[in-house]
Amino acid sequence: MADLLIQQLRKTYNKGATIAVDDVSFSVEQGALFGLIGPDGAGKTSIFRMLTTLLLPDSGTASVRGMDIVHDYKAIRKEVGYMPGKFSLYQDLTVEENLNFFATVFNTSVAENYSLIKDIYVQIEPFKTRKAGKLSGGMKQKLALCCALIHRPTVLFLDEPTTGVDTVSRKEFWAMLQQLKAQGITILVSTPYMDEATLCERIALMQSGRIMAIDTPERLVSAYPDRMYAIKAKDMSALLQELRHCGSLASCYAFGEYHHITFNNDNEVSRTALVQYFTEQGYKDLELKEIAPGIEDCFIRLMNYAGNSH
Amino acid sequence: MKQFLTFVRKEFYHVFRDRKTLLILFGLPVAQILLFGFALTNEIRNARIAVFDEARDEASAAIISKIRAGKNFEVDRILSSYRQIEASFREGKVKLVVVFPRNFREDLLHRNKAQVQVLADASDPNTASTLTGYINSILLDYQQSLSPAAAMPYRIVTQTRMLYNPELKGATNFVPGVMALVLMLVCVLMTSVSIVREKENGTMEILLVSPINPFLVIISKAIPYFLLSLVNLAVILVLSVSLLDMPLNGSLLLLLAESSLFIITALALGLLISNTTASQQSAMLIALMGMLIPTMMLTGFMFPLENMPLPLQLISNIVPSKWYYIIVKSIMIKGLGFSAIWKETLVLLGMTAFLLLVSLKKFRIRLQ
Amino acid sequence: MQEIVIKTEQLTKRFGDFTAVDGISFSVGAGEIFGFLGANGAGKTTAMRMLCGLSAPSSGAATIAGFDIYTGTEGIKRNIGYMSQKFSLYEDLTVLENIRLFGGIYGLRDRQIKDKSEELIGSLGMGREAKKLVGSLPLGWKQKLAFSVAILHTPRIVFLDEPTGGVDPVTRRQFWDLIYAAAASGITIFVTTHYMDEAEYCGRVSMMVDGVIKALDTPSQLKQQFAAGSMDEVFFELARNSKRKADQA
Incomplete structure (x- = not known):
């Protein structure tokens, strides 16, 4: 039995005018780390709020460890840990006071479950007498995670825990999640950062309230239908402009150091023609190489596909 | 029980760490008493x-x-x-x-x-x-x-005695009013704002997704403000009796009991406001416009209710502070006992029960 | 040599005994895309506020768009644009009303505002949304619109504070197209971001750690200098030893 079972969940706001979650179904096995990947407005937060029994769905059903999110809300609230997208601790209480408070709220004590949070808490312990409002983004996020874990939940909901946090803290945070997963906790996490998708076991790519694809990151990437190439030259922005007008390309997007391109007719001839064309145009240090597509490439392709089919 | 106590302690942290609010909380009654007691009196001098x-x-x-x-x-x-x-x-x-x-x-x-x-x-x-x-x-x-004896053969001599307040001091009129005002302000405003603040900060979200009974959250919010209001009440009483020669002719115990009832009425009102608003600003606006102004206008201590048009007089009946004002005057100035004020007490009790019932009904166990 | 529009010399901001920004010196040329990166709490926001003329430095010197940072704050404000992830436009005004409002704030003439609005709505392809409330638009559109409004008065410099946070991958790239177009027209771009691929799009990137600029160069030079494969690794290398982790960003 899956720990999370979501079937055709739908949520609208403003009397149906705004569709936040549109017919979403997925399931998460016990002990899995599942990621909802998508930009703001994809419907991630609404899904979290429905699963944590904070919102009622318009239609569809969902269960958390076999408990219905509408009828068994009290039982669910005893079992789950939740970290909302916005920092939601008491800013005027100290680190220690926040932790003790939430421990009591969940009818437990810090000492009882210290083993679970120890690795995280030691990092913020030096600042335990500091008010939560005075902590940096990364520290706040660690404290919030401690508070969400204090009652040893079986399912952990983390809504955009790494948004607005720098790379270093983000890496540390994902390392912590791997440790928690190792302890058998089922984790549902959302993120707008595509590069974090590969850190999840399974992911759902979401856009405008819909799930565009669900699978393991590896399978999603290998399902990419075209071969992908990375191209770079001295003047990247001019190169991009001109690539966009190339009839032989199916897609072309800036990706950091390189531009990622796919061909309409991928063969040796078209590739050589492209390189030759740009060399003749005077582009220096031109480099073209085949690469494995990433999650972000998949996301863009799915977005365009969805956009065209509408 | 431990949960409850932790909650109450947390509320006290909030109150005592917010210096500005604390200043308002305790500065307000003192300022009001001094203002009404000395600056604003009916008596005209010089x-x-x-x-x-x-x-x-x-x-x-x-x-x-x-x-x-x-x-x-x-x-x-x-x-x-x-x-x-x-x-x-x-x-x-x-x-x-x-x-x-x-x-x-x-x-x-x-x-x-x-x-x-x-x-x-x-x-x-x-x-x-x-x-x-x-x-x-x-x-x-x-x-x-x-001409003590002479003059007119027929003469009516009016002998006027100002009962309960022979010197016509303004304080006897204002102090009960200020008590009603301050208690109303502290309880309604502070409770509603403090609950709505949890909604705004997102902490309510976490509290809802916890096994804790949401009513416990609400009740524990009320406790600190109840206690603070009692302290406030004591400050007002001490100040007005010692500084403004306000009489306390009736039973102090009865006064405290009736005041506690009124505080609970006000807290219930604060809860109702917080249940129906989403932002601190709107909670504050409703509390001020909806509570403070009617309390000032329709309680009877600034403008006599008898002189008002009938519709306003009728409306004044739903203003809790009107009844509390009558009760306080009866106890402190007239020195009357419970038998004289049981009707007003009953009205307050009824109001409290009604407000609590409505706010419990309106209370949401989910967002939105 | 291109014209210098931002020049700072040992710029420092202290709050009590805490030095948020500790003697930063750098210069940015006209039309350059300058990435201003740093860990949480490194002092980026404080530095940006000083450069925008919103907060006076404790010591050091700086010239922004030719105006002195201490005495010329009014001149600075007239010659810069600003856009952040949090505040951008009034959600309860329509697209056109927002353009008109900000045009008015920067003292554009009615004629100019009218021309600019038409041009802007045309180039963003928002003809059908022109009379809709900004609040009803998707985030990506809002951000693109906010950027266009921030450069409506053709400022010398535009400051962008995490402009693409939470925006979908396609719109994020369209946003960078707008940035490139603005830079090509001579507007200097000063941008912060948490997306490391976006650091690659900048002409030069500075890395701030604990109030100090630890590195400043072109992305390729930085990668070479730190023997790193990506900007992400460069950043990680620099920021992981930060001492100021616990302090407020």
Whole structure:
């Protein structure tokens, strides 16, 4: 039995005018780390709020460890840990006071479950007498995670825990999640950062309230239908402009150091023609190489596909 | 139980770490008491007046010296012509002019009838009528001292006694009003804002997704403000009794019990507001507009309810502080017991029960 | 040599005994895309506020768009644009009303505002949304619109504080197209971001750690200098030893 079972969940706001979650179904096995990947407005937060029994769905059903999110809300609230997208601790209480408070709220004590949070808490312990409002983004996020874990939940909901946090803290945070997963906790996490998708076991790519694809990151990437190439030259922005007008390309997007391109007719001839064309145009240090597509490439392709089919 | 105590402690942290709110919380009652007790009283002292004495005889001189002797008036100037009367009013310096016509004493003694003209600046009608009242009583006094036995064969002598407040002190009227006002303000405003703040900060989200009973959250919010209100009440009582000579004729215990009831009424109202609003601003606005103003206007301590049009009088019945005001006055000033105020107590009880019921019904166990 | 529009010299901001920004010196040329990166709490926001003329430095010197940072704050404000992830436009005004409002704030003439609005709505392809409330638009559109409004008065410099946070991958790239177009027209771009691929799009990137600029160069030079494969690794290398982790960003 899956720990999370979501079937055709739908949520609208403003009397149906705004569709936040549109017919979403997925399931998460016990002990899995599942990621909802998508930009703001994809419907991630609404899904979290429905699963944590904070919102009622318009239609569809969902269960958390076999408990219905509408009828068994009290039982669910005893079992789950939740970290909302916005920092939601008491800013005027100290680190220690926040932790003790939430421990009591969940009818437990810090000492009882210290083993679970120890690795995280030691990092913020030096600042335990500091008010939560005075902590940096990364520290706040660690404290919030401690508070969400204090009652040893079986399912952990983390809504955009790494948004607005720098790379270093983000890496540390994902390392912590791997440790928690190792302890058998089922984790549902959302993120707008595509590069974090590969850190999840399974992911759902979401856009405008819909799930565009669900699978393991590896399978999603290998399902990419075209071969992908990375191209770079001295003047990247001019190169991009001109690539966009190339009839032989199916897609072309800036990706950091390189531009990622796919061909309409991928063969040796078209590739050589492209390189030759740009060399003749005077582009220096031109480099073209085949690469494995990433999650972000998949996301863009799915977005365009969805956009065209509408 | 431990959960509950932790919650209450947390609320106290919030209160004591927010210096500005704390200052308002305790500064407000003190400021109100001092303001209403000293600055705003019905009694007028040292009102500047002018005298135009055409008579210049013993009688007018005696009356003028009587006016001067009292603490109500200060004779600012002696006028020498009618034209100056108008001028001095226009200057705005004097509030009242007393005119003694020629032959004042002659008329008084020989024709048994003399006239004194009293002109008052009635742009402020309350002050004008109070001041003319003071003058009248001085004149009456003089008249009686002049001919104790003689004069008219038939005479009605009014013997006025101002019961409960013989010196007509303003404090006896205002202190109960201030008590109602402060308790209302602290309880309604503070509770509603503190609950809505949890919604705004997102902490309510976490509390809802926890096994804790949401009602416990609400109740534990009310406790600190209940206790703080009692402290406030004590401060007001001590200040008003010691500084403003406010009497406390009835039972202190009864007063505290009735006040506790009123505090709970106000807390229930605060809960209702917080359940129906989503932002601190709107909670504050509703609390101020919806509570403070009716409390000031319709309780009876600033404007007598009897003089109001019927619709307003009817509306005043749903203002809790009106009933509390009656109760406090009955206990503190009249020294009455519970038997005299059970009806008002019942009204407050009913209101509290109603408010609690509605806010419990409105209470949401989910977002939105 | 291109014209210098931002020049700072040992710029420092202290709050009590805490030095948020500790003697930063750098210069940015006209039309350059300058990435201003740093860990949480490194002092980026404080530095940006000083450069925008919103907060006075404790010591050091700086010239922004030719105006002195201490005495010329009014001149600075007239010659810069600003856009952040949090505040951008009034959600309860329509697209056109927002353009008109900000045009008015920067003293554009009615004629100019009218022309600019038409041009802007045309180039963003928002013809059908022109009379809709900004609040009803998707985030990506809002951000693109906010950027266009921030450069409506053709400022010398535009400051972008995490402009693409939470925006979908396609719109994020369209946003960078707008940035490139603005830079090509001579507007200097000063941008912060948490997306490391976006650091690659900048002409030069500065890395701030604990109030100090630890590195400043072109992305390729930085990668070479730190023997790193990506900007992400460069950042990680620099920021992981930060001492100021616990302090407020």
